[in-house]
Amino acid sequence: MGRAPCCDKAAVKKGPWSPEEDAMLKNYIEEHGTGGNWIALPHTIGLKRCGKSCRLRWLNYLRPNIKHGDFTPEEDSIICSLYISIGSRWSIIAAQLPGRTDNDVKNYWNTKLKKRLLGRRKDRDAHHRQGAGAATSQTSAENTNDAGERALSASAMERIQLCMHLQELQNPLGAAHHNPVVWPGCSRAATLSNSSFNSNSSTVTVAEQAGRSSSMNGHLMGAQLEGGAAMDGGLGSPSSAENSNVISMEAELEELLYGEGSGSGKAGAVDGGVQHGDVDWWSYDNQVKSPVGCWDFTPETTNAVFQDYTSVYDI
Template identity: 65%
Template sequence: MIQHRRRGSKVTQSQSGRCHVISPHHHQVKPCSYKYHTHTQTNSTHLSINTQDKARQHKAASTPHQRLQTLRSRKKERMGRAPCCDKATVKRGPWSPEEDAMLKTYIEERGTGNNWIALPHKIGLKRCGKSCRLRWLNYLRPNIKHGDFTPEEDSTICKLYISIGSRWSIIAAQLPGRTDNDVKNYWNTKLKKRLLGGRRKDRRQGAPASNELDSANDGDRPLSASAMERIQLCMQLQEMQNPLQLWQPNRQVAAAHSDNNSNSNNSGSFNVAVAEQGQSSPLNDQHLSGHPQQLASPPSSANVVTIEAELQELLYSATTTTTDSVVTTQQGDVDWWSYDHQKGKEAPENCWDFTPRTTSVFQDYTSVVYDM
């Protein structure tokens, strides 16, 4: 079965049910993470999922929140979903300078009219409204910063990611001029590799490697890649604090959650709980209240200091304790990762020692609860 997907890509489904994308660029077949129905749905009509699967899906949704989401999902399937635009007539791909100028000029003169969908028609652009919005927000909007991230921005991104996860819009809101897309790309292409890759060598000495972590989690409750990354980061911090207690429960947090997690199963899986209750956080509480079932108690200030120090050590040691994975700065990057205490200097404002305005956010740090 072959269905055409965007920009000439072809999607196939193997006998195992796994999808593959035949890239027109690389001319390679590679595994595809798309859910199969997204490949085959046409005109917003989802492939029917059989009733037993739905019942299983609903039963598997253990929490009331998950069950609610399942029900909403099914409702959507019944309703269908109208496309936001006619994809046959809408132009896609990179924006031309002329299109940019048209969009920018119109919005600067008349605003968006609070209706992105109607905007391209008003302007005369053959673009999807969503595409116009994205182009404006990520590129054309005034005061957008492009190019290298400053060390302080790096610091803020890392801390917030460990604290609240992949909520890029919230993280970007703390970085004036940066867009969530920029921050997301920067994390995925640079920061993540620096943090997660910097200490990989240490794991060879008894600690589970990242792929072992993945395989150890092949149970019934898959974790998102984001959650896994955060677990890895926390594990690395734990490992540094006490290498012999790797994979041991965070007793303090686990105790705090013993009541809340009483309904969890004993199948060897573990839960990730995110503390998001900072009192003085500049973040919008509305944004942080999305997963009430995952809330955890805020850590003590002593723990915050410890974690922050360990994070700093993690980053610095990544450049000093490894030999074959030394972090090298690329052309145009600021060489702050290799800032060295041996130089006998105080940490600059843009270093981890510096406490930015997001300190209170960092207090909502991630805690990992192992329910094994």
């Protein structure tokens, strides 16, 4: 038995909101509140809109104190850091940015930040494929790579790349993959109240929030470690069995990230990890002054952000 539709699709208007509709909704909610029932609200007002649509319009546009326009470097920093930590949990990330909505943050990440940070990945991939193609024809290793790309969500891949970069900044010789930010199950849960990212009104337990959803959308753990090795959102250090799985996972990730025979996973890494392979795929433009110049803040700032997270996760 399927779920009943929340509204009569044929009877509701779709598409952009008119100023009149905005005014009706805004006036009513400011005067009466939502009444705790978004589905009934449009009928009450006389709007030919779906209740969900009204809710979205209110939350993303009409609500007081909504901030529109450019994001500040501080906001960029928070978004990047939280994305690394918890992935595409936009509502949680937006909660740390007063006046920003999850939709705003999501759009900003997808259209600006992601491109800025990962824009060079295509180049790297193209370069990698070209090299592999020159050595052999379609190898099984390459096929494995492709399968891995499918298995790992884009979100997970991005987080891995970002974390490796940040860790290499902090410790160029260290194992970038031993990062509880990427492997949240490896460390104890901690709250953002210890970090610089807690809002005035709410303290978000990132690990809890991240583990709350059984689906773990876009999360590496959910995608790759289901079964015996699954690490369930942070309940202590992994067992030795888990460790061995993590190690094999790391090997797999190295394979995915750097290709066959990458060894330590640092193949081609130079100058504090700016480059992987032959492409400085973290750089945004040619005027990069620091390895993270694309973020418009200094390596010190970046390290501070990372330090926040290492402390949050009690490394």
